[in-house]
Each structure stands twice: as structure tokens, then as C-alpha cells.
Amino acid sequence: MNDAYLYPIVGLLPLTALMLVRSQNPYHALILRGILGSVAALVYAALGAADVALTEALVGTMLAITLYAVAVRSSLVLRLGVQASAVKGESCDPQWGKLWTQLNNLFTPYHLRLELVTYSGSEELHQALLNKEIHAIAETVNSPVEFETEDAPFVMTTRTRRLYELMQKEQLTSEIHLVIPEEYGNGGGKH
16 A cells, blocks of 8 residues: 555644744634644544544544633733723713724734723722732823823823833833832832
8 A cells, every 4th residue: 555645744744733833823823723633633544543533633623722712712811991980971081092092003913802891990990900800900190290291191000011011112101101010010110
């Protein structure tokens, strides 16, 4: 029996595995994982191991992809806390829409979904940040003198160092004053 046709198919296994490991986009990684499982199932079937091929197709491909998709979808959410009075009703400042757009544009390349979580007061908002219910909070600047500028309408406080670094890198500081509390940052404070 001539198994020469199997060599290119088997060659796809390390190639697909390498692409999977090097993938930056988690959704592309899901697709590559599906391809890897399908190729493995095809190889097992061609070698006469139909039971192993069926197991790989069902468990290794379909079930794993489904579970990975759920995990990726739920873990790539950035929860931003705001006061309900600031973003709802007729008194909603159009600056909030601009902030929302900027943050969406900032986090989209990192495959993060922005989820808005509203709280009734400032104390609840800060407590939610301390309780790790949310990743960051956005508030309007009450006293522009506090930050030595009058052009930035928002203060964002984050408990996640990586979010702070991303926002600093993208230079959103003309619109937003970034704050990372000392208990979360390396010496943090107001910046």
C-alpha cells in the first residue's frame, strides 16, 4: 500500500501547530485549533484508527473549540464603571460618547470588548474597583485645578497595570487623566 499521500497531510500537523502557537488573535487561534484537530482526525482515519479519529473529531475539535470559544469570549471583557447619572438621561454630556469611542478604538486591536457598568454614586464606584468587580472607572473632573489643566474632562482610575500602560502608550492623556492607585501600581498615584 502506498502511503505517500499521507506525508503532505501529516506535514500540516506541525505547520498548523506552529501557526497556532504564534497566533496573536485568540479568535484566529480557535480556528487554527479546529484545523489542527481536523487534520489529526483525518490522519487517524487514513491510518485505519476510525475510533480514535471519531474521538478526535468530537472531543478534540468540536468540544474543545466550543469550550475555548466560551472562555475567550468571557475573558476578553473590560468592565468600565461609571456613575449612572453621568451617562443616562437627557443631561448626558456628549463627551461621554467621545470617550466611549476613543476607548473602543484603543482596545479593539487587543480584542477587548468594553462593557459599561453603572453605579449610583461615587463611593459605590470606588468600592466596586477595590472589590475587583470592575477593571477601571471613569469620572468627570470635578476640579480642573487638581490636575493643573482645564481641557481634560475625565479621570480614569484603573486597578490593572496593563490597562494603565496601554492608555499611556496611546496618549489619551489630553482627554483623560490616568490614575492607578498605589495598592495596584508600582508606586502609582496620580499621573
